[in-house]
Amino acid sequence: GAGVSQSPSNKVTEKGKDVELRCDPISGHTALYWYRQSLGQGLEFLIYFQGNSAPDKSGLPSDRFSAERTGGSVSTLTIQRTQQEDSAVYLCASSLGGEGGGYTFGSGTRLTVV
Amino acid sequence: KQEVTQIPAALSVPEGENLVLNCSFTDSAIYNLQWFRQDPGKGLTSLLLIQSSQREQTSGRLNASLDKSSGRSTLYIAASQPGDSATYLCAVQSNAGNNRKLIWGLGTSLAVNP
Numbered sequence: 001g002a003g004v005s006q007s008p009s010n011k012v013t014e015k016g017k018d019v020e021l022r023c024d025p026i027s028g029h030t031a032l033y034w035y036r037q038s039l040g041q042g043l044e045f046l047i048y049f050q051g052n053s054a055p056d057k058s059g060l061p062s063d064r065f066s067a068e069r070t071g072g073s074v075s076t077l078t079i080q081r082t083q084q085e086d087s088a089v090y091l092c093a094s095s096l097g098g099e100g101g102g103y104t105f106g107s108g109t110r111l112t113v114v
Numbered sequence: 115k116q117e118v119t120q121i122p123a124a125l126s127v128p129e130g131e132n133l134v135l136n137c138s139f140t141d142s143a144i145y146n147l148q149w150f151r152q153d154p155g156k157g158l159t160s161l162l163l164i165q166s167s168q169r170e171q172t173s174g175r176l177n178a179s180l181d182k183s184s185g186r187s188t189l190y191i192a193a194s195q196p197g198d199s200a201t202y203l204c205a206v207q208s209n210a211g212n213n214r215k216l217i218w219g220l221g222t223s224l225a226v227n228p
Contacts, residue, residue, distance in 0.1 A: 045216070
């Protein structure tokens with residue numbers, strides 16, 4: 001596609017429920033990142049996919065968080081048993097990968113856990 | 115550990131002023147530095163990408179410089195307009211490790227008053 005597409009744009013969920021956030025990167029971009037932006041805080045790296053390599057999950061805050069990238073394209077970030085501290089904007093970005101490639105971000109999913 | 119700092123945290127100027135936003139980083143081992151704009155409730159828009167081998171990039175009224183040895187970048191906005199009001203984020207892409215993640219500053223919140 002022309003840009004990075006994320007869905008849903010907004011999600012309100014009850015504490016304890018599972019949620020899935022979707023990211024459709026730019027076609028041909030081999031690198032895909034998930035970041036989280038909490039209120040009043042900087043962006044926080046969550047997970048990185050590059051081609052067919054094993055993902056770098058070093059930024060995931062707990063084992064309730066997981067992500068997949070199917071067929072090297074669409075990615076899904078899953079949060080199980082959501083907590084109020086999971087409320088944030090979840091941003092997905094893709095790039096061509098390699099050295100020095102710039103990022104293109106989606107518009108994000110605003111998650112509110114009540 | 116790479117840390118990115120942006121100064122000032124907030125800036126309010128009258129329309130038409132030229133202004134400078136500052137970004138500093140602690141580790142000069144970077145692939146690139148990228149300036150983004152974030153409007154309230156929206157995702158990130160890439161403004162300028164400076165590769166580690168470059169000194170500056172220009173786009174319209176925006177000019178970004180990079181001094182890798184001193185760990186500094188500036189974003190210069192000429193003839194500011196109310197439509198420039200947004201949060202400006204600086205991010206460096208580290209070449210340490212394999213995940214090429216972005217390390218972010220907390221941003222400068224800019225208000226341009228008509």
